Amino acid sequence: MSNKKFQLTDLSSGKSTELEAFSGTVGPDVVSLAGVYKEQGVFTFDPGFMATASCESHITYIDGDAGVLLYRGYPIEQLAEHSSHLEVAYLLINGQLPSKAEFESFAGSISRHTMLNQSLLKMYDGFHHNAHPMAMVSAIVASMAAFYHDSMDIHDARHREIFAHRIIAKIPTIAAAAYKHALGQPFIYPRNDLEYTANMLHMFFAVPCEDYDVDPLHAKAMDLLFMLHADHEQNASTSTVRLAGSTGCNPYAAISAGVSALWGPAHGGANEAVLQMLERIGRVENVPDFLNRVKNQESGVRLMGFGHRVYKNFDPRAKIIRAMCHKVLGKLGSSDNPTFELALKLEEIALSDDYFVSRKLYPNVDFYSGIIYSALGIPRSMFTVMFALARTAGWVSHWLEMIADPAMKIGRPRQLYRGPTQRDYVPLSER
Ligand code: ACO
Numbered sequence: 001m002s003n004k005k006f007q008l009t010d011l012s013s014g015k016s017t018e019l020e021a022f023s024g025t026v027g028p029d030v031v032s033l034a035g036v037y038k039e040q041g042v043f044t045f046d047p048g049f050m051a052t053a054s055c056e057s058h059i060t061y062i063d064g065d066a067g068v069l070l071y072r073g074y075p076i077e078q079l080a081e082h083s084s085h086l087e088v089a090y091l092l093i094n095g096q097l098p099s100k101a102e103f104e105s106f107a108g109s110i111s112r113h114t115m116l117n118q119s120l121l122k123m124y125d126g127f128h129h130n131a132h133p134m135a136m137v138s139a140i141v142a143s144m145a146a147f148y149h150d151s152m153d154i155h156d157a158r159h160r161e162i163f164a165h166r167i168i169a170k171i172p173t174i175a176a177a178a179y180k181h182a183l184g185q186p187f188i189y190p191r192n193d194l195e196y197t198a199n200m201l202h203m204f205f206a207v208p209c210e211d212y213d214v215d216p217l218h219a220k221a222m223d224l225l226f227m228l229h230a231d232h233e234q235n236a237s238t239s240t241v242r243l244a245g246s247t248g249c250n251p252y253a254a255i256s257a258g259v260s261a262l263w264g265p266a267h268g269g270a271n272e273a274v275l276q277m278l279e280r281i282g283r284v285e286n287v288p289d290f291l292n293r294v295k296n297q298e299s300g301v302r303l304m305g306f307g308h309r310v311y312k313n314f315d316p317r318a319k320i321i322r323a324m325c326h327k328v329l330g331k332l333g334s335s336d337n338p339t340f341e342l343a344l345k346l347e348e349i350a351l352s353d354d355y356f357v358s359r360k361l362y363p364n365v366d367f368y369s370g371i372i373y374s375a376l377g378i379p380r381s382m383f384t385v386m387f388a389l390a391r392t393a394g395w396v397s398h399w400l401e402m403i404a405d406p407a408m409k410i411g412r413p414r415q416l417y418r419g420p421t422q423r424d425y426v427p428l429s430e431r
Pocket of ligand 1: 265266267268270294301302303304305306307308309310359361364365366
């Protein structure tokens with residue numbers, strides 16, 4: 001409970017409702033609106049959740065003004081430097097960093113859940129080769145609800161744990177199978193002796209007819225990208241997982257809903273859209289003209305990879321990833337990568353332009369992630385899948401937190417109705 005007190009007063013009748021406020025461990029207090037409808041007969045209205053906390057959570061904290069991102073209290077910069085995606089997944093799920101034995105047990109369990117049921121693999125054949133991989137991933141994850149229906153009791157803690165390990169283990173296999181299907185290449189089985197991201201790269205790039213050695217730099221870069229994308233508190237896809245999951249539906253179905261929500265260009269699809277935009281701009285000389293079109297707010301023209309609902313000074317993930325871009329491109333011998341050069345020029349001009357500065361528009365994580373994915377050989381259509389793969393750890397943590405909360409309620413927003421009032425049906429013959 002906070003020391004602050006608030007009051008909502010209907011100025012026409014003078015009727016007041018006292019509103020309780022709650023303090024988090026850090027961050028703004030929240031004002032509870034419980035009782036407002038009962039006492040005042042009004043709903044509150046906040047489209048886009050601009051000022052509304054949708055739940056209580058202990059997982060991730062963001063301070064958008066200060067550019068802070070903490071997973072379970074640990075700064076993203078420290079995790080990016082010292083941790084791994086799998087350790088971050090453990091941290092997000094369990095709330096603390098694992099001991100050596102705990103990590104070995106977790107990693108061992110993940111590696112023993114990597115294979116897909118053969119019938120599940122056959123489902124890919126139902127997709128045309130040029131189906132978008134996000135559609136395939138969403139559908140295959142949803143179909144896991146059918147495979148693990150009877151064995152999944154959301155009120156059983158052990159079942160929930162198996163679900164968490166299973167989806168984190170299988171999502172790279174699901175993504176790789178979508179990629180291989182699009183290429184028309186045979187599916188490559190997981191290798192449990194490889195670490196999480198190395199195994200993912202192996203499933204993506206190995207072929208049965210020759211050896212494939214995972215480049216440790218590629219695996220490290222991918223692991224870093226995964227850590228940076230692992231969670232971001234109540235973003236659109238995580239809120240979707242929570243909302244779907246709040247009905248008590250099968251968790252694989254809830255995760256599939258999250259994959260679909262992530263796909264949009266305003267969210268995870270931005271990394272794909274950034275590369276599309278850079279390709280369309282084509283050359284550094286075209287940057288000013290493109291920025292003028294953005295500033296004139298031409299329909300559908302946005303500076304993709306810029307702006308964020310929460311970060312209004314800088315995105316801490318963008319800082320880390322920008323540095324990684326230099327490292328990866330340098331080590332891959334492509335530091336003169338024309339796409340990266342174009343991106344840097346675009347960034348430089350936009351950051352000094354009053355239009356973007358006054359609106360607090362800065363590069364977000366996805367301004368750079370696609371450039372690294374491209375350098376690693378991941379095709380553009382798979383970028384958002386990479387994001388989904390990483391964010392699965394966050395979705396799972398939030399779903400687990402929500403289901404274990406005894407105060408959990410089905411998410412059911414209200415609305416401001418502006419449609420017709422009651423009217424009588426007119427038979428077709430009289431219309
Ligand atoms: N390019 C140009 N103008 C922009 C951009 C942009 N990328 N983003 C916001 N603006 C402008 C808006 O036109 C608006 O200007 P106005 O006040 O003159 O009308 C102002 O900035 C505020 O924009 P909103 O759309 O109200 O900001 P909101 O917080 O709702 O949107 C969002 C955030 C969706 C991320 C937006 O900035 C955007 O579309 N960015 C491009 C897509 C993108 O990169 N998404 C990835 C987000 S990060 C992630 O999901 C991992």
